[in-house]
Amino acid sequence: MDGWMDGWMDGWMDGWMGGWVDGLLLTIGITSSFQMQFMLLFSRQGKLRLQKWYVPLSDKEKKKITRELVQTVLARKPKMCSFLEWRDLKIVYKRYASLYFCCAIEDQDNELITLEIIHRYVELLDKYFGSVCELDIIFNFEKAYFILDEFLLGGEAQETSKKNVLKAIEQADLLQEDTKVSFSPSFLMVWSRNAAEVRDSCRGSEQADWV
């Protein structure tokens, strides 16, 4: 029964959206006042690179929100602060090179620590890929998701030690290789440590490209 609105909603609220969408966000808001609602990564050109939603929304709403936020954030000048109020939520964003990392948090949440969470995620990506760049995230988007899921769960940090997150990812990667191609584990350890050097070639087909 939860999905009953879907069929009814498409298309008929054009021009009347305001009250409705706000209402939906209000509903999200009552669950808790500290939860991260979603995280988006997008490029300076406005291309979405990663999206993680911690609240259930229809595809249409997700697209609408993404479009709106990408526009708003990209329109902000570099000298401005990293926070903006948007509907009932607070948006915390930060630009790293060509990528924007953007989180929606709730009213009671701490913006400054959210910046640290973003930063921690960037550090994890950086460690994993070896000085990460946008291309790494484009070509290995699934890895970017795996790292995020090993760091945050349901919008909350599950691990505060970088080492533990990376260890978990490495071992899960190993497991993946074990079941797929028979690489020796030691080779893989070397591979992930020297990812920076190998990654250009490994984006091709010769190594470790399991899908």
Place this chain on the structure above:
Amino acid sequence: MPAPIRLRELIRTIRTARTQAEEREMIQKECAAIRSSFREEDNTYRCRNVAKLLYMHMLGYPAHFGQLECLKLIASQKFTDKRIGYLGAMLLLDERQDVHLLMTNCIKNDLNHSTQYVQGLALCTLGCMGSSEMCRDLAGEVEKLLKTSNSYLRKKAALCAVHVIRKVPELMEMFLPATKNLLSEKNHGVLHTSVVLLTEMCERSPDMLAHFRKLVPQLVRILKNLIMSGYSPEHDVSGISDPFLQVRILRLLRILGKGDDDSSEAMNDILAQVATNTETSKNVGNAILYETVLTIMDIKSESGLRVLAINILGRFLLNNDKNIRYVALTSLLKTVQTDHNAVQRHRSTIVDCLKDLDVSIKRRAMELSFALVNGNNIRGMMKELLYFLDSCDPEFKADCASGVFLAAEKYAPSKRWHIDTIMRVLTTAGSYVRDDSVPNLIQLITNSVEMHAYTVQRLYKALLDDISQQPLVQVASWCIGEYGDLLISGQCEEEEPIQVTEDEVLDVLEGLLVSNLSSPVTRGYSLTAIMKLSTRFSSVNRIKKVVSIYGSSIDVELQQRAVEYNALFKKYDHMRPALLERMPIMEKTASNGPTEIVQTNGEAEPSVVEPKHPPPVGQPASQGNDLLDLLGGNDVPVIPTTMPTKPASAGGELLDLLGDLSLGGPAPAPPAPASQPPFLLDGLSSQPLFNDIAAAGIPPMTAYNKNGLKIDFTFERANPNPNVAVITIHASNSTEADMTDFVFQAAVPKTFQLQLLSPSSNVVPALNQGTVTQVIRVLNQQKQQLRMRIKLTYIHKGSAVQDLAEVNNFPPQSWQ
């Protein structure tokens, strides 16, 4: 069949597309290949295909046909398949699709898998997208994992439990035994997630809150160890030991200490310690300080500690990092009510933030500045804020202007200052002020008798400078009409008097009538002002001429006025001086809502004040009604008398012109225009002039009545569009506990359109002690039978309630 191309290969190919169309073509081709591979139940490449699909999904292309494939991957034995399958499920599925329930069994199996990484994937997916049904089915498994000794699983299980509790609050107690040893854990991941879990439980249930208060000493000890311990590379962030955990503990302490003396007492010292010992050169230290400040402000802390907290925010204001300045302003705004004096000390820094380049900071600074205005600093603060109003972006002007009005009304040191200030706002930001500022200012001016000459002179001068700011022009016209004689006589003590002639004044007013900058309302003000001057000036003939010209204006409102004024000249000339006499001093009234002032100066009959919801009347007699409504305000009572057809016999009713008469539409207008006090002679009506067919008389109905929550609908037909039904919901609560976080949602079939306005409150008070009202507007072009589905969510006695209902028994009048 050849092997499908690899994911990276596909990404590379797609990235070579030069146009959107080219990209779309590539993707369509690939999608076709993927579909056929899915159809063939190809197990080898399913994983690769789903991964490719996820990439296309991110680019915005539809990928729902991969949903079932994700489920198949999850059921596979290979870790690679599971990893991509779960990722796909989280991206492509959510609780809105019933398909997600098919995962429940797989997740259950995987939660009991022998490999922790498989268990981890299952926990992660459940904690990210588990619906309430799923949570109910799997809560037991989560609880088991919360008790394992494996910290990798335990931390995930704790956050999963948080998700389960958010979805199904009544499952909370199930996790209570498992929380017992959580805080004695050494692993920071487990500690951190446990604190999150405890926070969630405390927030949701007062019983849990009371139960967990005993944990305060333990939390204090953990926090103390964190700040005292030396460098630990594993959890260090710029020299601070595990800031994430510190922030979480501070937040839990805040909830535990709120409103509880003993707990607050127990955490006083550690809060002071954190506040003084935390390194502030980096963002991360400030994040902790910020959380500490919030905690100090929320619990029952000692006054010394509160001052310390506000001073931390004061230091934040001077920080180079704009993010820190922003949070400082936000939190000062929260505390300004309770710690006014402490915040006041940072006033000059706050005012400086008005000049910040960042709009977010500016807005906060503006709000805070207004909160700091008081009787002692009003002159200085207003100078800054008016300067800000001059220079700020348009988006700020409306809020800033109404802030100035409010502050001036509350703390004005003198009437002259008050009038000057408002005029300053009208001249600099006139087009941004709210509608009700015109009548408010007029009222203020009328009541300051000694300022009349000064005001009218100032306004006249302002008119000469600029006639584009409509509110200013309206006030000025009104004043010139009222006090034209004072303007001509040149008696002004406050300022150098100006010399003007009657003709010059009339030139200006007539200029307003013809100017295309003037709005219709402004023209009305101007015409009435000219009319009033007929008793204050000697040039009556010129005025007669103007009035008669507008007797044929194409603007119906203006024409009507002119015709009536003409009649006043011709038929009731003997009454004209009395009718146009200066307005009496008005009593202060509530600034919103219909005014019910009865004038007692003998000029006007006591006005007809009707109850807000007039009884239904049949077709109102139109002609006479319209005629008499000319001067009416825009309150909307019905005149229940039979209308005289010959105005000659209607001396008494004519006098009612000054009263509270108004237009005939018996349906109360939408709330917006209820702004101008209806007793002003000039209150131009913004109502349409036609008589609407009575929509009153649609019987109210009860749409929902369950568990003590009753929702009644009352109906109106919107003016002017009869296809719009305006439904007001009235929610009442007959139980003995308040219903909080009340949210009402409605959906209608596609042939209708629906708009929900914001509710009057989100708390439905207990024992029927009040109602929550919310207006729904339904556009029903095709006049079909109205059907509606409603969804209600609220929190009652600590547990969340959600219910759906379909409403089909709308009275036929509401949609026909």
